[in-house]
Amino acid sequence: MSNSSSPGSAARPVAALRGSLRPSPRVIKISLGSFVDYSSGTGAMRMSTVLQQRRLYEEPSPHGLSFYPRIINAIRAGRAEGRDDEALATVVEQAGRVQRPHYEAIAEGWLGCLRGWRPTVVPTGSARWRCGQLDLGVTPHLGLREANGVAFATFLYVKERPLSRDGATVALRLLERHMPELLPNGVPLVIDVRRGRLHRLNRRVNRAKLDAWIRGEVAAYVTHWEAA
Template sequence: MLGFTRYVARTGPAKAQFVGGLRRQRERRSGFNPHGQLVKALKADLAFRTGGSYLGGVTDLVKPRWRPLYEAVSAGAATYLHSLGDPETVGLARTHDALAAVGPLAVKINPHFGLRFADGRREAVRLHFDEDPPTAEVITATLHLMSRHMDQILPGAEPVLVDLRRGVTHRLDPAARTGDVERWLAGEAAAFSAMWTATAA
């Protein structure tokens, strides 16, 4: 899902360049997630209701090369955590990945975690770590794909995308027309697939 949503945010030649880079990365089987420790710290604060103590210490646990990244993201993560309210009223909920068919493309839908609130609400949370805020296209694609498969991910939950650097939560636009979004995503997926095939030639 990360690759596809990053793709839809691009325009013109940048789309083809992105797909080419993604394919080369896949062929080299390279790729490393530098955010793993931060996600674990955030989930620990949620699970143990510790109000940010794990987030506060995680920067000191990572290798020096990753500390500037963690310093840039952890403050926003703490802002997000505090925005959830009283730690006693929110806890983790188990989520499941789903496989979405988007036009000719198979897209893995993988939220980072789920939340269960004392009032019965549930949220399936996907985190955005990039330096730039998520574009409208990224927000729409991510939330729509999660919503479409919520019965598998976390039944009854609302999908949310959290811009972690800024601590801002994005939700589905109720005015968005599902049919229009589906057609847009199918077109983007068809173009992605064509570019992927072309880079192999």
Template sequence: MLGFTRYVARTGPAKATFVGGLRRQRERRTGFNPHSQLVKALKADIAFRTGGTYLNGVTDLVKPRWKPLYEAVSTGALTYLHSLGDPTDVGLAQTREALASVGPLAVKINPHFGLRYADNRREAVRLHFDEEPPTPEVITATLHLMTRHMDQILPNAEPVLIDIRRAQIHRPAPTTKTADVERWLAGEAAAFTSMWGTGAA
């Protein structure tokens, strides 16, 4: 899902360049998630109701090359954690991955974690780590795909996209027209698949 949502945010020749980079990465079997320790720390603070103890210490646990990144995102993560309110009123909920068919493309839908509140509300949470805020296209695509497969991901939950550096929470817009988004994503998926196949030939 991360690759596809990043793709739809690009325009013109940048789309083909991005697909080519993804394909080369796949061929070389490269790819490393530098954010995994931060996600673990955030989840631990939620699960153990520790108010930021794990997030405050996580920067000291990563390799020196990743310290600037963790310093940049941990402040926003702490702000988001505190925005959840009383730690005793929120806990983690188990989420599952889903495989979406978007036009000719298979897209894995994988939230970072789920939340369950004391009033029985649920949220499936996806984190955005990029330096730039998520574009409207990224927000729409991410939340739409999660909504479409919420029965598999976390039944009766609301999808949320968290811009973690800025601690901004994005939720589905009530004015979004589902059919229009479906047509748009199907077209984007067809173009993505065509570019991938052309480059591989």
């Protein structure tokens, strides 16, 4: 009886070992806001958006990811304390030359949203959503409760470029998917603050088709990130 093995038998374990040593795909961690910016864009703008985002995440700058937090914090604090005008005026006055015109536009838009609408602030949680290589932080900017008891997990869009319907839909659906962690029994709400536009998710929208589209957006984002 022969103990010899076939010519390819020794090569197969080596090939399997090589395959097991391949590096795992890189996990890309971004915020919901970054993904919304991407989905809100069109054409070549989307590639440019990812290029800028990758640079900011890998090499943070003072006027990059930290450009808007102060005005968003002022919105939250002002509404919680019922001192919206004062809170916004203070942060606008303290803003630098580059930030000030943006903060002024955001403050004007937010105060416009509050005309005839005075929700109270409620606490919210946070969540993470993993889809392929993308690890997305899903965190509303604040929770708002109306007098009738309806509570909203609210995402504030404060960028200069108008928010597209696609961008708003991405945020609304991802907030909705994680509502048990964010604000139990809450409703997702997206506000394009500068323009004073409130976006809500259509109850009749096909969630399965919407989720499939979002997964396609994720795949496109990862492709652009790896090419950036």
